[in-house]
Amino acid sequence: MEEKLTLFKNRKRFGIEKNIDIIFKNTALVLSSFVAIILLGIILVVFFQSFESFSRYGLKFLVTSEWNPVKDEYGAFTAIYGTFVTSFLSLLITIPLGVGTAIFITEDFVPKVFREIIGSFVELLAAIPSVVLGLWAIFVMEPFFRAFFVFLHNFFGWIPLFSTEPTGRNSLLAILILVVMLLPIVTSIARDSLNQVPKKLRNASYGIGASRWKTIFSVILPAALSGIMAGVLLALGRAMGETMAVTMIIGNSNAFSWSLLSPGYTISSMLANQFGEADGSQVSSLFYAAFVLMILSLVVNILAQWLVKKFSLKY
């Protein structure tokens, strides 16, 4: 007590204490600006490393699919196409499944205990490392789907997407493992945004005689749409950048093919596969591909943040 009183009376701080205060604040300021430095550093470093390839091939790099270290000719079209196809098609499967599951665990079809168990289980799955998913895909998923792929080729072979004989590792398997990976993300974000819809909206809708699903489709889903959209965009960014599981199962071939049943490539799997052994202008071309990937994921992420900010305060 005595000590505290003297502290209180001592209104002028010691110089050293003031200095510590200022140093502390500025240290925190510097540490927080590290984020910006790292982000800019990544963009600049990757851009300057890709400069040689960029000035040599220009935008032609994006539309040619020759990748030949012997002849020193590089074009990343196969990988870029693969990145888009795998991420968009996997999202196409994930969105209905994920949103459907989210509706199932936010409505009262089963008792609350079960719904909470399912919800936290799905969230836990987002923590499983992707390399483990890749291992699982190689040894469990691939044999499981083999017969199905043969069936797809035999009956739907006239569609370009299924026009080749299925190979052991192919783009369709990569899409399926991406679905497993994105499901937890989409489901948990959709669940959160469905839960945030105010209860009175639901009550009002029931009050004027709407049925449960009329309420879900016309009131709840539109109100939660911005959150769900942001979650979908985040998942899209994740799918584009996902490396390990895809690299392990996609087959890694730079030969371009429309068919999903043949081996493919994505930008990130190309990086994972070739970066270690590359030299000369191949390194620069790989950096160029990395730069493309980074720009794509930056655009998707910024779009997601903008969407959240723009629509989140509506209700």
Added chain:
Amino acid sequence: MNSLYYQKRLSRNIGDKFFTSLSVICALIAILPLIFLVTYILYKGGSQITPELFTLEPNPPGDDLDAGGINPALIGTLIITTIASIIAIPVGVGGGIYLAEYSKGGAFSRFIRFGVNVLAGVPSIIAGVFIYALIVSTKILFGSMYSGLAGGMALSILMLPTVIKTTDEGLKLVPNELRYASLGIGASMYTTILKVTLPSAFRSIATGVVLGIARAAGETAPLIFTALFSYYYITGFGDLFYEMGSLAVLIYNFALEPYDAQNKLAWAASFILVLSILSVNIFSRILAAFTEKTKRV
């Protein structure tokens, strides 16, 4: 009179039944493979666990049936994640303190918060590419190329956004009265932060940081061309500057080997990785639920 009772055949009731079953089917399709996945990993990996696994070096892939153990990879994962934490936690907590305690919502702090979200979305392989260009290819670390240290740095880039975000959000939840009280009895700003606000937000920050570490421990993409892989025991401090194995990269390398012995080692490593990550997650979830309950009282 009939219209007061529930009528099965009414189109709206049929439609409701239809969509309800559709959502149940969605949930089943989504959840069953996930349950199967977890149990399969735990079963298949768990059956490969032997005591030698934790003490031996892995044998280089070949025809021999004995694949050895995963000791170097296990230790390597611990070391690389520790390096990443040593870099990311001080920087992240410091940055979070600035955002939550000092910034007044101006352009700078908005830009940093935006940057944190963008950095969180940067593909993990890009972090590896960045560190490769900055550290591995320039041999800036005393002439060593691939090293555990470089791997740790790449992982720290992935941990940083999580740490900043949890610190920022944890500190924002601390009631302002505590700050006023502390400043009111004459404490300076840094004493207030270090002795009052940080300790009372400690649990939520710690939970977030631990989850971030768990996520980083399973990352593979940033390590495959920064830390690379090693078959040999880690014997001393100097090994930090050489190639270092990790569980994640071991799984990647050995899953692609054509030999059964190596594949089994990959399953065992996945078991250890998944079990530790899941238990950290479950433990911190229980802790968070417990904290919430005590707060309400």
